[in-house]
Amino acid sequence: xxxxxxxxxxxxxxxxxxxxxxxxxxxxxxxxxxxxxxxxxxxxxxxxxxxxxxxxxxxxxxxxxxxxxxxxxxxxxxxxxxxxxxxxxxxxxxxxxxxxxxxxxxxxxxxxxxxxxxxxxxxxxxxxxxxxxxxxxxxxxxxxxxxxxxxxxxxxxxxxxxxxxxxxxxxxxxxxxxxxxxxxxxxxxxxxxxxxxxxxxxxxxxxxxxxxxxxxxxxxxxxxxxxxxxxxxxxxxxxxxxxxxxxxxxxxxxxxxxxxxxxxxxxxxxxxxxxxxxxxxxxxxxxxxxxxxxxxxxxxxxxxxxxxxxxxxxxxxxxxxxxxxxxxxxxxxxxxxxxxxxxxxxxxxxxxxxxxxxxxxxxxxxxxx
Amino acid sequence: xxxxxxxxxxxxxxxxxxxxxxxxxxxxxxxxxxxxxxxxxxxxxxxxxxxxxxxxxxxxxxxxxxxxxxxxxxxxxxxxxxxxxxxxxxxxxxxxxxxxxxxxxxxxxxxxxxxxxxxxxxxxxxxxxxxxxxxxxxxxxxxxxxxxxxxxxxxxxxxxxxxxxxxxxxxxxxxxxxxxxxxxxxxxxxxxx
Numbered sequence: 001x002x003x004x005x006x007x008x009x010x011x012x013x014x015x016x017x018x019x020x021x022x023x024x025x026x027x028x029x030x031x032x033x034x035x036x037x038x039x040x041x042x043x044x045x046x047x048x049x050x051x052x053x054x055x056x057x058x059x060x061x062x063x064x065x066x067x068x069x070x071x072x073x074x075x076x077x078x079x080x081x082x083x084x085x086x087x088x089x090x091x092x093x094x095x096x097x098x099x100x101x102x103x104x105x106x107x108x109x110x111x112x113x114x115x116x117x118x119x120x121x122x123x124x125x126x127x128x129x130x131x132x133x134x135x136x137x138x139x140x141x142x143x144x145x146x147x148x149x150x151x152x153x154x155x156x157x158x159x160x161x162x163x164x165x166x167x168x169x170x171x172x173x174x175x176x177x178x179x180x181x182x183x184x185x186x187x188x189x190x191x192x193x194x195x196x197x198x199x200x201x202x203x204x205x206x207x208x209x210x211x212x213x214x215x216x217x218x219x220x221x222x223x224x225x226x227x228x229x230x231x232x233x234x235x236x237x238x239x240x241x242x243x244x245x246x247x248x249x250x251x252x253x254x255x256x257x258x259x260x261x262x263x264x265x266x267x268x269x270x271x272x273x274x275x276x277x278x279x280x281x282x283x284x285x286x287x288x289x290x291x292x293x294x295x296x297x298x299x300x301x302x303x304x305x306x307x308x309x310x311x312x313x314x315x316x317x318x319x320x321x322x323x324x325x326x327x328x329x330x331x332x333x334x335x336x337x338x339x340x341x342x343x344x345x346x347x348x349x350x351x352x353x354x355x356x357x358x359x360x361x362x363x364x365x366x367x368x369x
Numbered sequence: 370x371x372x373x374x375x376x377x378x379x380x381x382x383x384x385x386x387x388x389x390x391x392x393x394x395x396x397x398x399x400x401x402x403x404x405x406x407x408x409x410x411x412x413x414x415x416x417x418x419x420x421x422x423x424x425x426x427x428x429x430x431x432x433x434x435x436x437x438x439x440x441x442x443x444x445x446x447x448x449x450x451x452x453x454x455x456x457x458x459x460x461x462x463x464x465x466x467x468x469x470x471x472x473x474x475x476x477x478x479x480x481x482x483x484x485x486x487x488x489x490x491x492x493x494x495x496x497x498x499x500x501x502x503x504x505x506x507x508x509x510x511x512x513x514x515x516x517x518x519x520x521x522x523x524x525x526x527x528x529x530x531x532x533x534x535x536x537x538x539x540x541x542x543x544x545x546x547x548x549x550x551x552x553x554x555x556x557x558x559x560x561x562x
Binding site: 197253295 | 454482484
């Protein structure tokens with residue numbers, strides 16, 4: 001049985017309308033004749049959200065006792081037994097209490113998907129493990145319920161539910177997100193324009209990365225040159241530069257040149273070091289690698305290390321994986337002895353990479369003899 | 370016949386000597402590259418779109434005399450609204466022409482350059498972060514003017530906290546290279562960072 005389709009509604013913070021949008025799409029699916037149920041809904045006493053759920057079948061919740069207090073949780077077995085075409089399951093980052101089958105709700109969802117049921121779910125960006133520290137630093141608030149980034153990567157669709165910080169603050173003030181006192185406390189603490197601006201940027205970047213990663217996941221193509229050009233045409237959404245660097249100060253000039261070209265072309269920039277296998281990164285080498293990584297981060301470029309015995313094979317593999325359209329290389333040192341008989345690097349790169357990838361040579365700064 | 374044999378012997382000798390020389394040179398080169406290099410660096414921190422030419426020249430003179438590597442470091446203050454490690458294209462575009470200019474002058478004088486762009490919540494914080502990662506023998510720093518560059522307090526902090534010789538230069542308006550008026554590297558991303 002093929003797994004169900006997974007759609008995640010991602011937001012920058014509570015109150016942007018993720019659950020509302022999920023229910024809206026669920027209603028549209030139901031109206032189109034699909035069998036839709038609400039597996040779990042957290043309406044947070046929001047009237048608009050509750051109204052949007054009207055008419056959708058709800059799977060009854062399961063009551064679980066935690067230290068003498070009864071709480072309501074999603075009934076995983078209930079959802080599986082009902083076996084709808086589509087289940088709407090709110091808050092995938094939620095941590096289940098002890099006694100349930102899984103520790104996290106996203107694991108419940110994995111089981112639901114495994115039975116072929118489609119799932120719509122919701123999550124806020126600060127719950128992503130890799131962003132947890134960054135968000136904590138930005139906002140001064142750390143969330144404990146985190147999910148691995150791979151959960152987002154597994155989704156067939158990630159929909160960003162976006163709202164300007166000003167609009168969200170208006171919703172908060174109007175009591176549409178939290179009731180009275182809670183709203184005031186939220187406004188004084190987490191929900192500041194600065195926090196929301198930063199979170200919005202993080203959310204936008206995250207979704208952009210997801211989209212890019214999916215765009216670049218393409219099977220290698222075989223066939224004639226014309227067929228390959230035609231097959232690769234849809235990938236050529238924009239230019240993408242790949243600069244070949246070595247961990248040494250002289251590479252910085254090449255990086256600067258590459259970055260300027262990338263800026264002019266409106267292209268993304270990758271910096272690639274093809275490292276010989278088994279070469280330890282330590283001492284001076286480590287210092288230069290750190291410096292390159294740091295420069296890449298300042299420029300918004302990606303620093304990649306590819307382990308390969310062959311420079312050309314390593315570059316060709318990365319070019320295919322990243323969809324590079326330009327390769328920038330530094331000028332080769334004068335060749336001596338038998339090395340003169342070898343074909344120059346740019347020619348070898350042109351032959352090894354997909355058709356249409358340009359190779360540009362950046363001259364050294366040192367004066368020529 | 371005898372002459373031909375002599376010529377062959379001479380040729381064999383010449384080839385043998387040349388081979389031996391090349392082999393010895395290669396081994397020597399290999400040994401040199403294996404020897405751990407002592408870090409000998411001169412830091413030249415700067416901010417904004419200008420830098421004192423006297424500071425650059427002084428740093429270059431010192432680097433040449435000591436056989437040191439010059440490390441020009443552009444310090445960027447990142448707004449608290451943004452993550453500290455976020456890309457800073459607008460600042461980078463400002464730093465690039467200056468780093469190129471310094472590298473050009475250094476190359477003309479045979480001085481090695483290893484440039485940096487360092488982020489921090491303030492210039493001092495950027496300096497602190499740089500000092501955590503790198504070691505320096507000397508710091509050549511142009512004093513700030515009219516609210517630009519490193520402040521007097523930053524310089525005092527530098528004197529107290531940097532385990533290296535610090536040379537502070539008073540900048541003059543005539544020896545300042547300004548590139549901010551006409552930026553040759555327009556950025557794709559607006560200067561929100």
